[in-house]
Amino acid sequence: MQRVLVVEDSKVVQQVLRHLSAQYLDVEVDFAWSLSECQQYVEKHNYSLALVDLTLPDAPNGEVAKFTLSNAIPTVVLTSKIDEYKRQQMLELGVIDYVIKDNRDSYHYAIKLVAQLLRNEGCKALVADDSKLSRSLMKQMLEKQLFDVTDAQDGQQALEIIKNNPNIKLLMTDYAMPLMDGFELVKAVRNFRGRDDLAIIGLSGAGKHGLSARFIKYGANDFLTKPFMNEEFHCRVMQTMEQLSLIADIKESAYRDYLTGMYNRRYFYQYAEQLLKKQQHNTLALLDIDFFKSINDTLGHEAGDQALKQVATLIKTTFSKFTVARVGGEEFAIILDDIDTARGREYLEGFRKKLAKYEFIIDEKPHSITISIGVADFQNTDLTQAMRVADAALYEAKNKGRNCVV
Numbered sequence: 092m093q094r095v096l097v098v099e100d101s102k103v104v105q106q107v108l109r110h111l112s113a114q115y116l117d118v119e120v121d122f123a124w125s126l127s128e129c130q131q132y133v134e135k136h137n138y139s140l141a142l143v144d145l146t147l148p149d150a151p152n153g154e155v156a157k158f159t160l161s162n163a164i165p166t167v168v169l170t171s172k173i174d175e176y177k178r179q180q181m182l183e184l185g186v187i188d189y190v191i192k193d194n195r196d197s198y199h200y201a202i203k204l205v206a207q208l209l210r211n212e213g214c215k216a217l218v219a220d221d222s223k224l225s226r227s228l229m230k231q232m233l234e235k236q237l238f239d240v241t242d243a244q245d246g247q248q249a250l251e252i253i254k255n256n257p258n259i260k261l262l263m264t265d266y267a268m269p270l271m272d273g274f275e276l277v278k279a280v281r282n283f284r285g286r287d288d289l290a291i292i293g294l295s296g297a298g299k300h301g302l303s304a305r306f307i308k309y310g311a312n313d314f315l316t317k318p319f320m321n322e323e324f325h326c327r328v329m330q331t332m333e334q335l336s337l338i339a340d341i342k343e344s345a346y347r348d349y350l351t352g353m354y355n356r357r358y359f360y361q362y363a364e365q366l367l368k369k370q371q372h373n374t375l376a377l378l379d380i381d382f383f384k385s386i387n388d389t390l391g392h393e394a395g396d397q398a399l400k401q402v403a404t405l406i407k408t409t410f411s412k413f414t415v416a417r418v419g420g421e422e423f424a425i426i427l428d429d430i431d432t433a434r435g436r437e438y439l440e441g442f443r444k445k446l447a448k449y450e451f452i453i454d455e456k457p458h459s460i461t462i463s464i465g466v467a468d469f470q471n472t473d474l475t476q477a478m479r480v481a482d483a484a485l486y487e488a489k490n491k492g493r494n495c496v497v
């Protein structure tokens with residue numbers, strides 16, 4: 092479980108940071124006013140990240156950053172002033188980045204940086220460069236940004252690593268490498284990993300301007316010219332990863348049902364078939380709440396929403412190993428992949444009984460709900476046809492008096 096510690100002595104700034112944290116950080120965040128309070132928190136909890144003000148009444152010279160870093164907590168620093176001496180001092184200390192507090196946007200930047208760093212934690216990155224020194228420098232810098240980093244000494248090795256690790260999310264590649272250069276590597280990788288799925292940053296030596304543009308044309312998301320400053324490297328990587336995260340968020344929300352958090356109809360029709368084809372025996376089920384209209388009519392639409400959410404939660408927890416989706420107003424679909432229809436039917440019958448006995452709490456009062464289920468075999472057929480069969484079975488279940496599996 093990720094947890095963040097913010098240390099800031101200004102009441103106004105802390106208030107702004109609290110507000111932004113609630114908006115952008117989906118993790119526990121503790122707020123301390125001073126170094127001594129920060130020390131107490133660190134004794135009690137493990138932190139993924141700290142955001143600390145460099146000047147505090149009981150720690151006027153950055154002692155708080157020294158303290159968090161000495162406790163192996165990756166640290167981002169907030170400072171009101173920066174000069175070259177202070178900058179060098181902070182980089183030597185090993186802080187991830189510093190944010191200058193000179194306008195309201197600085198706090199926004201700081202919290203979004205924390206959010207992105209939390210997303211980076213455990214995320215896989217690959218560095219491809221034939222220079223050992225350059226590789227180890229970039230590895231170190233990426234590790235500071237919480238990536239889990241692997242390296243490759245030429246393009247061919249990098250390509251193999253990416254083929255075998257679909258969870259690599261960032262590739263930093265040099266241009267000049269033996270066996271396969273950076274351009275060839277980017278072109279080959281883009282054949283199977285898209286720009287919004289794997290971020291690529293190309294690196295080229297100074298004075299070779301044409302190279303950077305070609306990197307982008309071949310499919311890199313961004314480029315860096317060597318030698319680069321620490322901050323430049325940091326900003327380019329963070330910005331590229333933020334774009335990737337934004338696209339992932341947009342895709343996720345396009346495929347999710349807002350009310351229940353389940354996958355929606357669009358996702359289901361796009362991916363269900365691909366999921367099913369991988370297995371030999373599959374079962375498709377359509378579940379429909381019985382007399383749902385009467386819940387809306389007697390208790391109101393808001394109460395209907397509460398019922399829908401609770402039914403969805405029950406489906407999600409019971410069928411957590413399978414793909415479930417809300418495919419209509421009060422209709423859900425489940426793909427029981429690698430389960431034949433006889434076993435699938437047993438599971439669903441068990442679930443129907445469990446749901447019928449379950450005490451739903453709507454407007455703080457207990458209620459009973461039942462569902463009807465239509466089951467279809469999913470072998471040697473396509474999704475449209477299987478849905479048609481499941482739908483006909485569901486219709487029959489309703490005609491039979493509801494609260495049953497057909």
Ligand SMILES: Nc1nc2c(ncn2[C@@H]2O[C@H](COP(=O)(O)OP(=O)(O)OP(=O)(O)O)[C@@H](O)[C@H]2O)c(=O)[nH]1
Nearest residue numbers: 380381382383384385387392393395396420421489
């Ligand atoms: N509260 C709420 N109601 C919804 C939502 N989506 C669809 N509905 C309602 O779901 C009800 C579905 O009614 P019907 O199709 O007549 O089905 P039913 O009352 O469940 O009857 P049977 O399926 O025949 O048992 C309608 O009243 C819709 O307005 C939603 O997101 N929230």
